[in-house]
Amino acid sequence: MSISLAVAVLLLGVADSMVGSYFVLFVTDVAGLSAWQTGLFVSVHGAGGIMLAWLAGRSFDRRPSRGYAAAAMLSGGVALCLMTVIRSYPLLLLLAVTLLGALAAAFPQLFSLARHVLGGGPAAAWSVPLLRSVWSLAWAAGPLLGTAVLTTAGLAAILRSAAGVLVVAALWVLVAVPRPGPPRPHDPLADDPGPRLPRAGAVLLTASITLFFTAMFAGSVAMPLFVTRELGQDDSAVGVLFSVCAAVEVVAALLLAAVPSHVSQRLVILTGMGCFVFFFALTVTARGMALLIAGQVVRGIAIAVVGAAGIRWFQDAMAPATGMATTLFSNATTAGMVVAGIVAGGAVEILGYAGTMVLCGVVAVAAAVAFALGTAARPGRPPPPRARGHRRAARRATRIIR
Known part of the structure; x- marks a missing residue:
């Protein structure tokens, strides 16, 4: 794994998490947006991110180029x-x-650079987790x-500080990350071309990832509103909870990298989705920081497992x-954000904070069911290389005869 890519991911993640x-x-306390306006803003941002990331x-x-990731970071800043x-x-x-919206392209671009540089061998399998x-x-x-900036300079300063980190990240990518080579042609004689998504389950699989991130x-x-306004915790408690979750993600992702290759990735992802359902159950029943922190531990495991194993x-x-x-x-992640903006904005006003968390738990159950159904049939593999070569030779011979 390129150290320079790890630094780029670290800088992008720091800005994103701040x-x-x-x-x-x-957006609610400083920009003065209502719950509905916040939901629409998040959805519009997600829609723009989907299109720009796709392009x-x-x-x-x-x-292949480093410029896409750098441009996305500068735009976000x-x-x-x-x-x-x-x-x-x-x-x-x-x-x-x-x-x-352009900032949404930065994350997949960095992971695409890593896969392109390392290829599809064992190094690539380790690089994602x-x-x-x-x-x-x-x-x-x-x-x-972000909490430190909040206590000293206020909410607006958090955005300005994150913008500065993004500018540094963009410059780092252009200066330190290796230039990618030309596009990698698909080698028809590759010994292990990898699994292939069954056509029948592709839609369910993508929908599952979308539902999970919704x-x-x-x-x-x-959750921040539930913690501060219903449970009466300080604003700083929100930063603590997110940090606990992220710390657990680090450990869980590293452990995931050590999972033997013969262990079913399907089972691993389903376990992560099950943990996510449990997180919502813990959070809804919480009345203090103890259960909230326990919920963030489970949440961190779920996000790390689905995030890393899903990309691979x-x-x-x-x-x-x-x-x-x-x-x-x-x-699919961003599509979840688009739907989440609408769901959260309306659900908070209709169901309240706790009711919205319950609804999210139901959506997480639907994500697990969709993934289980979409991957019920084992991913198929292309025919052996020699057989594919024989078929191509036969087709060429047929054209010659004709």
């Missing part, structure tokens, strides 16, 4: 600075779908940094289209 932990409080992923497969001064809701929506652990480490440190993002919107699953299934594979997983 903003993510306090974003809801910023970047497609471009990466055609012409500019967007965060502008958000601290813009109060017009239409302008905020425009910002969400353009500059801020290890880079994912670096991302989790950033989410362990970022909220605490529950995650909607829960992330409702998609990359193996769509090889050699690394950019599109990673982007498809990332866009």
Whole structure:
């Protein structure tokens, strides 16, 4: 694993977690958005991110470059600075779908770079969970940094600080990350081309990832409000909880990298989804920090497992289209954010904070069921290389005879 890529992921994760932990409080307390406006903003941002990340992923497969990741980070940094001064809701929506939306391409681009540089061998199998652990480490440190900035300079300063980190990350990618080589052609004689997604289960599998992250993002919107307004905890408790979750993610992702290759990835992902359901049950029944922290431990395991194993699953299934594979997983994540914005905004007003968390738990159950059904049939493999070669030779001979 390239150390330079790990540093880039770390910087991106720190900026993302600084903003993510306090974003809801910023847009409600500083920007003055209502619950419905916040939900729409998150959804518009997600829709823009899906389109821009898809374009970047497609471009990466055609012409691999570090520039896509750097441009996404710079765009996000500019967007965060502008958000601290813009109060017009239409302008905020425009910002969400353009500059801020472009930031969504940074994460899949970095993981695509890693897969492209390391190829599809054992190093690539280790790189995803290890880079994912670096991302989790950033989410362990970022909220605490955000808390420090909050206590000294306020919510707006968090966005400006994160913007500075993004600029540093973009420059680091351009200077330190190795240039990717030309696109990797698919080798028809590869010994192990990897699993292939069954056509019948592809939709269910993608829907499962979308549902999982719908529950995650909607829960992330409702949880800070549930903790501070219903349970009466201080705002700083939110940063502590997110940091606990991220710290557990680091350990869980590292342990995932050590899981033997013969262990079923399907079972691993289903276990992670089951942990996520348990997290919502713990949080809803909590009345103090003890159960809330226990819930974050379980949440960290779930996010690390589904996040790392899911990326690897998609990359193996769509090889050699690394950019599109990673982007498809990332866009399923972003689609969950789009749906979550609508779900959370309306659910908080209709069901309340605890009711919204219960609803998120139900969505998490649906995600696990969809994944189980979509992967019930084992992923198939292409025919052996020699057989494929014989068939191609036969087709060529047939054309000659004709």
